[in-house]
Amino acid sequence: MVVSVLSLHQLTCFLATYEHGSLTAAAEELGYSQPSVSEQIRTLEKSLGVQLFRRVGRGVVPTTVADTLRPHAEQVLAAVDEAQQSVQEVKNFEKGTIRFGMFGIARLYGGSRLIADVLTRYPGVRVELIGQNSTEVFEDLRRGRLEAAMLAVSTVESEGMTVTPVAREELVYISADPDRTASPVTAHRLSTASLVMAETTYRAVDSTRITLRQMLHETGRNPPSRIEVEDIETAVELVGMGFADSVVPKGAAQQLLPRLAPNASWASLRPRVYDTFAVVHRSGAILSPAARLMIELATKRIQAIAEPL
Amino acid sequence: MVVSVLSLHQLTCFLATYEHGSLTAAAEELGYSQPSVSEQIRTLEKSLGVQLFRRVGRGVVPTTVADTLRPHAEQVLAAVDEAQQSVQEVKNFEKGTIRFGMFGIARLYGGSRLIADVLTRYPGVRVELIGQNSTEVFEDLRRGRLEAAMLAVSTVESEGMTVTPVAREELVYISADPDRTASPVTAHRLSTASLVMAETTYRAVDSTRITLRQMLHETGRNPPSRIEVEDIETAVELVGMGFADSVVPKGAAQQLLPRLAPNASWASLRPRVYDTFAVVHRSGAILSPAARLMIELATKRIQAIAEPL
DNA sequence: CACAACCATAGGCGATGCCTTTGGTTCCTG
DNA sequence: CAGGAACCAAAGGCATCGCCTATGGTTGTG
Structure with missing residues (x-):
């Protein structure tokens, strides 16, 4: 890219001079002294290699080159104005x-209402809720x-990240067999169950699985998933069909069981186990107003469903 | 007009940084040191009141505000480029x-050919030949x-103007009566003639009349115009009809008599009297290339018709 | 765990921009 | 026609800006 030799200040002085036909008047309008404007014009003429004004005793008269330059100079300054204005509009x-990050099943925790919250307050903005996984x-x-981002985390420890828990959500056992949900499910019973688990692509980092692994650590076993699927709706449907049981966040169970597995029911684990919803960002980051807005709204929505911390 | 707080340099640095995702790379492209670019970005962010890049250890990542600013920044720099380019095109x-000034009857002295000269050499330009009077x-x-301008002048003395004669043109007496053009016309005969004179609106400053006044000064009389008209063609036609005689530049007589007054003829004055064609501009002015071009071409055209000096 | 990549900070230096003063020119007016 | 008013140019002084080098801190990688 060619580094331009002319400056916005020169163009501003040029336009003011063009319109007034006088360096003195231009200087007065711009709040500068007459020699300053004179110098700007001279520098501009020198760098362009053309004469822009004829000095005629009283006042100055634009040359045809100045006639040519004027609309371009106006366009430059207008573009600058637009640039500044658009930034201010974004700021406001x-x-x-x-753009904000959310956990994958945000749809079950008021994700659309969160977006509605933003758009109601600020109708002009675009919202990107990133959260494939x-x-x-x-x-x-x-x-x-x-x-x-607002994420479901299994630990608040993370290298270089600041994790601020805002709510916790119980993980519950769901099954189509009423006997298995008649009483709280212990680690031992869980370790012998046949489970369908969602988020298979990310099973190594899925917070639900990590939490379950921690629970089962004492039994010496891993969570016994028999079926792996991508999304939680499919898992719930399979539970409803009786192929397996599952462990899901309680809010998801309450929303999905009536719709997708009406014959299934849920029970707490023993001891109770929780996922944590937390605001996550880079440590040391100064959060923008937009991020703070999203954190505030998302926290409210999450805490209306899960248990505030 | 609001004086902008941002600079083209800042926008240039911003774009380079945006494209490279790195201050170091941007600095390298622009030929600056890394801290310089860093400072420009920081100043820009401060003056706009927003963060444009997140510093993430290795490199920087544009924020959504930067996404918004980018197209505007590009437009500003493109407009600057256009401005510079258009000035250079005018220069070339x-x-x-x-724009050039010419005497009123330039049409009789190759005015259209002069314009053709310019347009042949430089097909892209507009030409304004100013010369109503x-x-x-x-x-x-x-x-x-x-x-x-190229003007017909009666004197080369003019307050604050530099007048450079390039050719002279004899003023001749024209008449429909062959007797009156059989021999050179003396001041005495001229002072008793019945004349039709053109350029009546500007009769006080018309160079032909001024020249005649000087010639008649010794006789103590003013030029005896019986008829006043605006343009020389009308005057010649009236001469052809025998209503009056006239004094016109020789080139005009040679061109107009056959066409507008075929029965009329011309004779020199005694002593011979001349109009002077001269290049005129403000004293002390540094002439632009365009003006020099017009002076050169107009001089050639005039000297091809009138007598070079 | 050490190295490489990258950004921020600090200090120094030259250039730029602005100001005031002054001089010269043009134009108007008494 | 002479004096004054309006205006631009030039010169000198001062503060700020922009850029540089050197250095330190942090992050990501082999």
């Missing part, structure tokens, strides 16, 4: 994009592509 | 307007609206 949430969201945070 | 006679041209020169 009148326009622009607000927790791993990618975490990676986006780490790489700086995302500023902040 | 590829575009723009060339000498007074206004002179006023335009004085006020700086015109840079230079």
